[in-house]
Amino acid sequence: MEPSAGQSILVLKQLGVFLQSLSPEQVEDLAAGRSRISLVRTQAQREAKTSRRGPSVDLEQLRLYLSGAESREVGEEYLKKQKLSRADLQALARVLDIPVRKGDNMDAIRESVVEATIGYRLRSDAIRGNAPTEGDAN
Known part of the structure; x- marks a missing residue:
């Protein structure tokens, strides 16, 4: 089942909040592929x-x-x-x-x-x- 537009927007908002909470070093590691984002219940x-x-x-x-x-x-x-x-x-x-x-x-x-x-x-x-x-x- 595909997410609705509202769900997609909510996920993007949450992702934005998460990315803003990262330190510059964490962002650099993520961008360079040394780190990854995972989904955890x-x-x-x-x-x-x-x-x-x-x-x-x-x-x-x-x-x-x-x-x-x-x-x-x-x-x-x-x-x-x-x-x-x-x-x-x-x-x-x-x-x-x-x-x-x-x-x-x-x-x-x-x-x-x-x-x-x-x-x-x-x-x-x-x-x-x-x-x-x-x-x-x-």
Whole structure:
């Protein structure tokens, strides 16, 4: 069965987020053929991790807020005010299918989450010509 156009777009978005998370050395290794990308099922791993110790925040509420936030700055401030732990930020990243490296600090994880939700939407709107102009009320 061939993927639908919507599925293909979703996969490309996820691939873009993944590629943005790579270091320049990792990108170079990938381009030179010294590394490869592989598909790994993660649903069972995700369920096992969240069943052991669930996050201390409502991840769905965070996701919904970020999906409607008007700017990166608003999203970052919102996440900072939530006083999230590193584990909470990692859980949010997992829910959003954002790769997190072990060495990433909380600021890096927060920035990745904001870029993958708000930043992505703003770039997409700008490309499609849907970005609000300075004279708009929004």
